[in-house]
Structure formats: structure tokens, C-alpha cells
Amino acid sequence: MPGISPSQKQAIAERWLAVALETYPAQSRQFLEGEKDPFRNPVGQSLRTQIPKLVDELFGDMDPQRLGQALEELVRLRAVQQFTPREALGFLFLLKPICREELPADAQARAELEDRIDEIALVGFDIFVRCREQIYEIRANEAKRRVALLERMNPEAGR
Amino acid sequence: MPEATPKPEELVQINYDPHEKDWRKTRPEFRKGTFCHAALPKDVKYLGLPNPRDWQPPDVDWKLPPNWKEIILQGMKERLEKFRSFRLFMDICVRCGACADKCQFFLGSGDPKNMPVLRAELIRSVYRRYFTTTGKLFRGLAGARDLTEDVIKEWFYYFYQCSECRRCSVFCPFGIDTAEITMMVRELLNLVGVNTNWVIGPVANCYRVGNHLGIQPHGFKDSIDFAVDDLEEITGVRVEAPINRKGAEVLFIVPSADYFATPHYYTLLGYLMLFHEIGLDYTFSAYAAEGGNFGLFSSHELAKRLNAKMYAEAKRLKVKWILGGECGHMWRVVNQYMDTMNGPADFLEVPVSPFTGTRFENTRSTKMVHICEFTSDLIYHNKLRLNPSRNDHWKVTFHDSCNPARGMGLLEEPRYILRKVCNHFHEMPENTIREQTFCCGSGAGLGSDENIEARLRGGLPRANAVKYVRDKHGVNLLTCICAIDKATLPTLLEYWTPGVDVGGIHELLGNALIMKGEKERTTDLRGQPLQQKSEAVHA
Numbered sequence: 006m007p008g009i010s011p012s013q014k015q016a017i018a019e020r021w022l023a024v025a026l027e028t029y030p031a032q033s034r035q036f037l038e039g040e041k042d043p044f045r046n047p048v049g050q051s052l053r054t055q056i057p058k059l060v061d062e063l064f065g066d067m068d069p070q071r072l073g074q075a076l077e078e079l080v081r082l083r084a085v086q087q088f089t090p091r092e093a094l095g096f097l098f099l100l101k102p103i104c105r106e107e108l109p110a111d112a113q114a115r116a117e118l119e120d121r122i123d124e125i126a127l128v129g130f131d132i133f134v135r136c137r138e139q140i141y142e143i144r145a146n147e148a149k150r151r152v153a154l155l156e157r158m159n160p161e162a163g164r
Numbered sequence: 165m166p167e168a169t170p171k172p173e174e175l176v177q178i179n180y181d182p183h184e185k186d187w188r189k190t191r192p193e194f195r196k197g198t199f200c201h202a203a204l205p206k207d208v209k210y211l212g213l214p215n216p217r218d219w220q221p222p223d224v225d226w227k228l229p230p231n232w233k234e235i236i237l238q239g240m241k242e243r244l245e246k247f248r249s250f251r252l253f254m255d256i257c258v259r260c261g262a263c264a265d266k267c268q269f270f271l272g273s274g275d276p277k278n279m280p281v282l283r284a285e286l287i288r289s290v291y292r293r294y295f296t297t298t299g300k301l302f303r304g305l306a307g308a309r310d311l312t313e314d315v316i317k318e319w320f321y322y323f324y325q326c327s328e329c330r331r332c333s334v335f336c337p338f339g340i341d342t343a344e345i346t347m348m349v350r351e352l353l354n355l356v357g358v359n360t361n362w363v364i365g366p367v368a369n370c371y372r373v374g375n376h377l378g379i380q381p382h383g384f385k386d387s388i389d390f391a392v393d394d395l396e397e398i399t400g401v402r403v404e405a406p407i408n409r410k411g412a413e414v415l416f417i418v419p420s421a422d423y424f425a426t427p428h429y430y431t432l433l434g435y436l437m438l439f440h441e442i443g444l445d446y447t448f449s450a451y452a453a454e455g456g457n458f459g460l461f462s463s464h465e466l467a468k469r470l471n472a473k474m475y476a477e478a479k480r481l482k483v484k485w486i487l488g489g490e491c492g493h494m495w496r497v498v499n500q501y502m503d504t505m506n507g508p509a510d511f512l513e514v515p516v517s518p519f520t521g522t523r524f525e526n527t528r529s530t531k532m533v534h535i536c537e538f539t540s541d542l543i544y545h546n547k548l549r550l551n552p553s554r555n556d557h558w559k560v561t562f563h564d565s566c567n568p569a570r571g572m573g574l575l576e577e578p579r580y581i582l583r584k585v586c587n588h589f590h591e592m593p594e595n596t597i598r599e600q601t602f603c604c605g606s607g608a609g610l611g612s613d614e615n616i617e618a619r620l621r622g623g624l625p626r627a628n629a630v631k632y633v634r635d636k637h638g639v640n641l642l643t644c645i646c647a648i649d650k651a652t653l654p655t656l657l658e659y660w661t662p663g664v665d666v667g668g669i670h671e672l673l674g675n676a677l678i679m680k681g682e683k684e685r686t687t688d689l690r691g692q693p694l695q696q697k698s699e700a701v702h703a
Contacts, residue, residue, distance in 0.1 A: 032187075032276035036265050044593050045265065047628040048274060081660075085620040086273060087195065139659060140197070140620070144613045147655045153426040158390050 009064050013107060018060040020103045025052050025096045028088070051078050063100070063121055069128075076129050084136035094133055097126045187277065188289065188309050192321035194222040197617035200324055200610065203364035208357065210368045211466065215357025221320065226313070232356045233311055237294055239355045243348055244295065250348050253340045254291045257284065263332035263342065268602050269325050272621030280332035280342045283322050287349050290315060320358055323349040325618055327610055328461070328493075329566035329603035346608070351463040359462060362612035366458040370470050375420035375454035381407075384453050387423040395433055398691075400683030403440035405448065408481065412447035413518065415478050418489035419455045419647035427667050428650045430689040431490055434674030438539065441679050442519055442547060446487065452477035455494035456647060460501075461609035468505040471497055474532075475506050485515035486532040490668050492607065492646030495534065496571035503529045520545040534568065536577040536645060536669060543584050549678040554685060555586035557695040558641040558672070561633045562591070563626065563653065564601035565646030575599070578645055578669050585669075585676040590637040596629035606652035619652065620659055627660030634664050642666050 026034050026049075040046035058075040062068060083093040100122045110118070149156075199221045208216035217227050229235065244251045263280040265271065270278035277283060285307075292299030292308035299308035309315070328343035336342075353359060366376035373380055379387070388405045396402050406412065416439075422432040439446055452473045459466030478486055488494060503509075512531035515524040522541045524533050542548055562582055568574040575598050582589050596602050605622025633639040642653060642664050653666045675688045687693055 029274040030276050032279075032282075033270070033274045037274060040265060042595065044596050044625065044629055044632070045271070047271060047624055082624070085197075085617045085659075087193070087198070087275060136659075140616055143655045143658045144616050146658065147613060147651070150427075150654065151421075151425045151651065154387060154390065154424045154429050158386065 009108070014060050014064060015057075017100075017103055017107050018057040020107070021060065021096075021100060022052055022056045024099045024103070025056065028092065028096055048082060051082055055079050059125065063118070063125065067121060067124065072125065072128060073132070076125065077132055080129050080132040081136050084133050085140070090133060094126065094129050097129050098122070100125075187282065187285075188304075190277075191314050192277075192318050194317075194321065195617075196222075196614075198325075198615055199321060199618070200360035200362050200612050200615050203359045203361050207361070207364045207368035208359070211364065211371060213357070213359070213364070214355060217357065221317075226317070226358065228313065228316070228356050228358075232313075232316070235355050236311060236316070236352050239352045240291065240295070243351065244291075247344075247348070249341065249344055253284075253342075253345055254288055254295075256338050257281065257288065257340060258338075259285075260337065262335045262337060263340075266332040266335050267326075268329075268331070268605055268625045269327075269618070269622040272605070272624035273618075277318075277322050278325060280326075283326060284340075284342060284345050286315070286318055286322060287345065316353070316356070316358065319349050320353060323353070324360060324610065324615075325622070326608065327566070327603045327605060327622065328608035330570045331566070331600065331603060334570065334599050343608075347460070347464070350461065354463050360609060360612070363458050363461045363609035366456075367462060367466055367470065370454055370456075370458065374449075374451040374473060376456055376458060377420050377424060379420065379424065379453070381450035381453075384423065384448075384450050388448065391423065391429070391432055391436060395436060398433075398687060398689060399437065399679055399685065401437075401440065401679050401681055403436050405436055406446070407448045407450055409447035410481050411483075412481065413445040413484050414447075415452065415474075415481055415483040415486045416446045416448055416489070417452050417455045417474060417486060417494075418448075419491040419494065420453060421456075421647040421651055422489060423453075425647075425651060427654070427665070427671070427690075428647055430671035430674070431650070431668030433689045434668065434670030434672070434677075435489060435535065437674045437677050437679060438542075438548075438670065441677060442542065445518070447481060447483070449477040449481060455488055455491035457494060457497045458609060460493055460497055464501070464505075467497060467501065471502055472506045474498075474502070475509050475512075478509065478531075479511055484513045485527075486512070487515075487535060487538060488532055489535050490645040490647065490650075490670060492565045492567040492648055493571075494567075495574070496567040498530055498532050499572040502532075517541055519547050534572070534574055534577070536568075536574060536581060539670070539673060540577040540580045543581060550585055550673075550676040551678055552585050552587050552676050554675045554688065554694055555672050556588070557688070557692065558586060558667075559588045559590065559637055559639045560586050560641045560643055560672070561589070561630065561637075561639045562597070563604075563630075563642050563644040563649060564597050564599075565644050565649050566601060566603050566607060568645055569601050570599055574645075578643075581669050581673060582643065585672045588637075590633050590639055592629040592633050596625070602626040602629065604646075604649045604652050604656065606656075607646075607648050611648050611652050616655070620656065623652070623656035624660060626653075627656050630657060630664055631661040634661055640664055643669055643672065645669055 026038055037049040043050040055075040055078050062072045202219050205216035219227050267280050289309040290311050298306040323346050326346040328346050330343045332342050369378035370376050392405050421428040457470045459470040509531045514528050515533045520541050527533050602625040606619045657664045
């Protein structure tokens with residue numbers, strides 16, 4: 006989207022970060038927002054670092070690799086937290102009202118922007134489903150490791 | 165029926181504050197993936213525990229005994245009188261919040277009831293209501309609340325999302341041992357038959373057969389024999405692995421996963437090689453074939469029952485002292501409880517290494533030495549020939565397993581060994597290792613697969629630190645000295661930090677150990693081809 010200033014991007018990223026943090030319980034928010042050590046606060050760190058990258062892509066090239074990486078970190082996290090799928094991915098759609106308020110734009114530009122947000126959401130959906138599927142795979146792999154020696158000792162068992 | 169598809173404008177109408185209510189009025193949501201299944205009635209019966217029945221946590225009716233409230237309050241009263249620590253921990257917390265952001269379950273979930281201070285408040289509020297004057301008089305104003313069935317459900321949910329790792333305790337200015345608060349709550353829950361299959365099943369197995377997996381003595385022997393054959397193929401050396409041999413100098417006890425699961429098994433191979441090479445006069449016991457003690461995750465009484473076999477077997481086999489393998493909570497039990505539970509072990513001698521003469525004064529009371537203490541002492545005295553380049557395919561980091569690190573202060577010994585047996589060792593960030601180590605999120609009986617999402621949340625901070633060294637140094641192996649870590653960290657890393665395997669210290673030692681009469685080593689203990697064949701002898 007041409008003509009958007011760095012300060013506008015930053016304003017959008019900041020507002021988006023704030024609403025993403027609001028998806029967590031109030032008593033936890035202060036910590037998630039305030040603690041800057043990446044190892045003491047991995048969730049806050051992911052939100053803080055990946056959201057500006059997504060905003061860059063939204064107003065930039067929508068590069069599939071960069072977009073995927075940034076989304077992956079956020080969605081992978083939210084896929085195992087106490088969210089319904091709607092809650093896990095809903096924060097992506099909140100970009101729309103934020104952009105509407107932050108960017109006075111003509112109808113065509115807005116439609117184009119919202120198409121991009123939909124695209125981001127669809128990529129997020131792919132990642133979310135992949136993560137959920139992976140949870141079942143890693144459960145199965147763990148079960149196999151638990152009896153690995155038993156299988157080696159009895160190669161015919163279970164055939 | 166599925167919910168009706170929401171319209172776009174409805175999609176953004178999300179309640180972002182599901183927990184805005186007073187914490188005392190919220191109830192846990194038993195969402196699949198976040199809780200462990202209930203114990204099977206047959207196991208509860210076998211152990212003689214109360215209220216065996218079919219039930220599951222999402223059920224509305226947990227089929228508690230009619231007088232459940234009386235039982236819990238009486239149980240609390242007894243424990244407050246018996247354990248001064250419990251009374252102290254209920255009274256002295258000033259809610260300073262130093263622990264609040266130290267729990268990996270809080271860090272990974274963002275759920276405030278996983279803050280140690282608030283988790284403990286779940287029982288402190290009940291303590292105040294029934295055991296303090298201010299609480300009895302002023303109720304809610306004094307931070308007290310009534311004991312209801314919902315409170316029991318909440319206890320179950322959150323105290324089975326505590327891995328008793330004691331990271332929070334490191335930061336508590338009063339030294340409150342939060343793990344012991346969790347232990348007390350789990351004991352109380354046990355009194356009304358609220359316990360989990362992942363804990364009670366292994367306890368019943370161990371009580372009956374001697375190990376958590378329920379492997380009978382001939383199965384145990386089969387596994388050990390299989391390992392001996394395997395080693396001969398890899399090294400060309402036939403080692404001996406005696407079982408139940410009376411009169412041996414040392415009884416060696418390992419966690420049962422070492423002889424049945426991977427990657428634990430490679431560590432077992434390392435032990436066998438080491439003992440052969442130095443000529444240790446030792447024996448396994450088919451009954452004390454389990455270092456782990458899931459009793460600890462249920463009640464002190466069950467922990468005592470399971471632990472008793474260590475000294476009983478040491479006595480029966482007439483050994484002089486005990487050596488223990490790479491196990492986690494075994495060392496918490498050994499160091500902090502065994503001596504008073506089943507000791508004193510007057511019939512044993514203070515352990516002395518027959519090869520270096522080192523007297524392990526730190527184990528004067530328990531008579532039990534950690535394998536890392538034993539091995540690092542051997543290396544320090546140049547008793548082993550090592551070729552660290554045989555581990556050159558590994559870029560290694562070390563996860564301090566909670567119990568050896570915080571429960572017994574074993575911080576330097578594993579690192580000392582690692583530096584001698586491999587050439588590429590990189591530490592994770594300082595605030596994620598040693599005393600501050602992040603738990604795997606699966607200890608204390610949480611390592612089941614049905615609660616995988618809770619585990620993934622709890623394991624995030626650890627995996628996040630591993631990711632840092634993977635990206636910075638190309639680390640591809642996370643070593644640790646705990647069987648639960650070895651079982652669960654591969655799963656966590658598969659999800660959070662792919663490309664990093666998990667292994668044991670003595671697996672790497674086995675790779676590096678130059679044995680007398682060995683053939684040229686072409687693979688490591690996993691059967692992976694070695695990167696280099698240079699024989700740069702270290703010691």
C-alpha cells in the first residue's frame with residue numbers, strides 16, 4: 006500500500022499488539038507486556054517481535070516465506086493455549102478495525118488491504134491446522150519411543 | 165451439532181477477558197489435552213487407597229464420598245500438625261509476587277492461576293477459612309473461601325499443572341517450597357479418591373513388581389542381555405551385567421525407562437561400557453529395578469513404600485553402597501526424604517570409589533552416589549581413556565534436570581563430564597540453566613500423553629532456550645540426566661524446536677570411551693555413522 010508512513014505502521018503494530026495481549030487474562034497481561042527478557046517471557050517476546058513483522062508484510066510484499074515465519078511463531082503458540090480455534094486466530098481479523106481507524110483511505114485501497122488481511126488469516130488457518138495435526142503425531146511418536154526396545158527385541162510382534 | 169457459522173462481524177466479537185471475574189469465582193475448564201485421566205479402580209484398590217471407582221475429570225459428578233469435606237478438612241488438620249513446613253508455608257507467604265512469573269506453566273499458558281502464588285492461594289484460602297481466626301470471622305475479606313466441590317476440581321486441575329520442579333522456590337525470599345504445597349494438596353485429593361492414572365498405574369506396578377512399567381524379572385533380564393549383545397556388535401567387547409548377585413560391592417539402580425525406551429537406552433549402554441572398562445564390582449537388582457518413585461507424586465506414604473526396596477535390596481544383596489543412574493526425582497527422594505523415610509542405612513558403608521579412593525562424604529547419610537559424581541571423579545583422576553571426537557557429530561547443550569539441579573545441587577559434575585567427552589558444548593542462557601533451569605513441563609506425574617497441550621505450554625520456556633542455542637551455535641543434541649526428560653523433551657522439541665535430539669551424559673561418555681580390546685568404532689551407540697575416525701586420546 007503506497008504512502009503509508011513508518012509512524013503509521015508503528016501505530017498499527019502497537020494497537021494490534023495491545024489487542025492481542027488483551028486475549029490473555031487481565032492478571033497476566035502486565036507481565037506479558039512488561040517483561041522484556043526473551044527467555045523469561047517467551048509469549049510476550051513472540052508477540053512483540055512478530056507482530057511488527059506481519060504489519061511490514063501487510064504493507065509490503067506479502068512475501069510468503071517471511072509472512073509464514075512470523076505467523077508460524079504466533080499461531081504455533083496459540084494452537085496449544087486455552088483458546089478455541091476462533092479465539093486463537095480471531096486476533097488476525099482485528100487488524101481490520103485498527104486499519105480502518107488509523108488509515109483514512111478510499112474504498113478501493115481499503116478493499117485491497119482487507120483482502121491482504123484475509124490472505125494472512127488464511128495462511129494462519131493452514132498453520133493452525135498443521136499444528137493441531139502435529140500434536141497427534143508427536144503423541145504417537147512419544148508412545149513409540151516408550152516401547153522402542155521392546156519392538157527391537159521382538160521384531161515380529163505386532164505384525 | 166456444530167455451531168452455526170458466525171458472520172464476519174460476529175467473528176471479531178470475541179470475549180477477550182474470560183478470566184476477568186474474581187479468581188475465587190472462576191472454575192477450571194476441563195478441555196481435552198489439558199488434564200490427566202483418572203486412576204483405574206483396580207490400581208486404586210491394589211494399593212489400598214480410598215474410593216476406587218470409575219470417573220473422569222470432565223464428569224459433573226466426581227463420585228466423591230458423602231463425607232468428602234470432613235475427610236479433606238481432617239486430612240488438612242492432621243498434616244498441619246504433622247508437618248511444620250506445611251503450616252509454615254500456609255502462614256508465611258506475604259504475596260510479594262517474586263514467584264509469580266517463575267513458573268513455566270504460567271509463562272507458557274498466561275493463566276494467572278499457574279502463578280505459584282495464586283496456585284498456592286487455592287489451598288491457602290481454604291486454610292484461612294477453617295484454620296485461622298481471621299478467616300473464620302471475616303471470610304472473604306480475610307482472603308478465605310469455603311471448601312466446595314468446585315474447589316476440589318480446581319485443586320485437581322492446577323496442582324496437576326505443577327511439576328514440583330521448585331523453580332519458584334529459588335526466588336521465594338522465605339524459601340517456601342511450593343513443591344511441598346503441591347504434594348500436600350495431592351495427598352488430600354488422594355484421601356477422597358481423586359488421583360491420576362499416569363501416577364497410580366505406575367505406583368501399583370512398582371509396588372507389585374518393582375518397576376513402573378510392570379516388567380517382570382525375566383523381562384528385565386532380557387532387556388539387559390539384549391543391551392549386552394548390542395554392545396558387543398558396536399564395540400566388539402562382551403561386557404557382563406550381573407543381576408541379583410549377592411556380595412557385590414555396589415548395587416546399581418536405574419530408572420526403568422533406561423532398559424525399555426529410547427533415547428534412555430543409549431545411556432544404559434554407556435553405563436555398561438563404563439563399568440566393564442573400570443572393572444566395577446556391581447550388580448543390578450531385578451526388584452529394585454526402578455530408580456523413579458511415582459509415589460512421591462501422590463503421597464509421602466506411597467513414596468516411602470516404593471523407596472523401601474532400595475535399602476531392602478541393598479541389605480539382601482549385602483552390598484557396601486548404592487550407585488544411582490541418570491534419574492530425576494529419584495534424587496529428590498534420595499537426598500531429601502529417604503534417610504528419614506527408610507533409613508538410617510547403618511548396614512551400608514560410606515561410599516568410597518574403589519578406583520580413586522575418593523570418599524563421597526556428601527552421601528554419608530544416604531550411602532547413595534550419583535553416577536555423574538562417580539564418573540566425573542574417575543575422569544578427574546585420569547582413570548578413563550576418552551576420544552571426544554567420536555561425538556563430533558553432536559553440537560551439545562545441557563538441560564539441568566530440576567531434581568538433580570535444585571534438589572541436590574548437582575550442577576558442575578555433568579558439565580565436567582560433557583567437556584571431556586565432546587568437543588562442542590554450548591550453554592543455554594544463564595537464566596534458563598543451573599538453579600534457574602526451566603522444567604521440561606512433564607515432571608511429577610504429568611508426562612502422560614492425554615495432557616499434551618498442558619505439557620507443551622509448560623515446556624515452552626525450556627524449548628525456547630534450546631531454540632536460541634540451536635539457531636546461534638547449531639546445537640543438535642540436548643543432554644540431560646533424567647528419565648522423564650528423556651521421554652518428554654523429544655516430544656516438546658519436535659513441536660517447538662525441531663532438529664534437536666535428546667540424549668544422556670553417559671551416552672556421550674560411551675561414545676567417547678576407549679575400551680580395551682575394542683574394534684574400530686564405526687557408529688555411535690545409536691548406530692549412526694561416526695563423523696571422524698581420528699583417535700585423539702584425551703586422557
